[in-house]
Amino acid sequence: MKLLALNASHRGDQGFTQRLLTYLLKGAQAGGAQTESLTLARLKINRCLACLKCQQAGERHLTCVYDQRDDVAMIFERMRNADILIYATPIYMMGISALLKTLLDRLYATMDCADIRLTQTGLLHHHVDAELSAKPFAYVVGCANLEAGMTANAVHYFRTYADFMDAPLVGELRRNATPLLANDDARRVRAVLAAYEQAGSELATEGRIRRPTQRRANQELVDVPLFGLLKRLPVMKPIIAHET
Ligand SMILES: Cc1cc2nc3c(=O)[nH]c(=O)nc-3n(C[C@H](O)[C@H](O)[C@H](O)COP(=O)(O)O)c2cc1C
Numbered sequence: 001m002k003l004l005a006l007n008a009s010h011r012g013d014q015g016f017t018q019r020l021l022t023y024l025l026k027g028a029q030a031g032g033a034q035t036e037s038l039t040l041a042r043l044k045i046n047r048c049l050a051c052l053k054c055q056q057a058g059e060r061h062l063t064c065v066y067d068q069r070d071d072v073a074m075i076f077e078r079m080r081n082a083d084i085l086i087y088a089t090p091i092y093m094m095g096i097s098a099l100l101k102t103l104l105d106r107l108y109a110t111m112d113c114a115d116i117r118l119t120q121t122g123l124l125h126h127h128v129d130a131e132l133s134a135k136p137f138a139y140v141v142g143c144a145n146l147e148a149g150m151t152a153n154a155v156h157y158f159r160t161y162a163d164f165m166d167a168p169l170v171g172e173l174r175r176n177a178t179p180l181l182a183n184d185d186a187r188r189v190r191a192v193l194a195a196y197e198q199a200g201s202e203l204a205t206e207g208r209i210r211r212p213t214q215r216r217a218n219q220e221l222v223d224v225p226l227f228g229l230l231k232r233l234p235v236m237k238p239i240i241a242h243e244t
Pocket of ligand 1: 010011012015016092145178179
């Protein structure tokens with residue numbers, strides 16, 4: 001089993017995304033998987049120009065104008081060689097990072113959009129490169145905020161991606177309150193990191209993360225009643241101050 005993690009934090013391997021991935025990959029290695037990690041921030045990923053040259057008939061059909069001019073062909077090759085992909089991204093402005101989106105936009109040049117197809121669930125789509133886009137994947141999203149809604153766009157994005165690409169979604173890890181991960185001594189932080197290790201092991205041995213493990217990995221680091229109380233503190237200022 002080969003696992004490829006794509007770390008899409010703009011802070012590269014200095015951030016909380018990498019911290020979570022480190023535990024996940026440690027578990028995967030203990031479970032017997034071969035693991036590889038790519039830090040997208042260190043690579044050159046040009047943005048899709050939407051020139052549609054990749055969609056034109058002829059010799060360069062499904063070839064990007066950036067072919068061999070940045071690192072995307074190399075990244076796609078590594079993705080093709082993996083059995084499971086892990087997309088790991090911080091939440092930036094309520095969504096996945098621009099780095100990950102820029103990479104995934106480049107999949108367009110690997111798809112024949114004129115070749116209309118049906119997904120397994122009966123959705124209208126088009127040809128995709130199955131070795132690349134229909135590969136089983138898990139996601140790890142991390143954000144600083146405590147509200148569940150903060151990861152909702154990213155969760156929806158990955159689920160929609162899975163539906164339209166016919167890509168099995170084999171794990172959904174959502175970590176809020178990421179700055180609290182810095183506190184290694186906290187009991188819940190240790191429990192979460194242990195769950196990430198367990199999740200990696202399950203990906204290696206069973207090809208998916210079990211629901212109880214996911215629940216432990218996604219558990220709150222701050223007690224919900226405490227969080228509710230925090231919101232009611234008189235020192236909390238509204239974003240928009242109403243005149244009285
Ligand atoms: C440009 C930018 C935008 C961010 N937007 C959000 C946001 O909308 N919601 C949130 O909860 N955290 C937001 N954050 C915080 C990050 O999601 C959080 O700190 C995350 O753990 C960073 O991952 P990293 O340490 O791997 O870089 C933002 C951070 C940056 C740099």
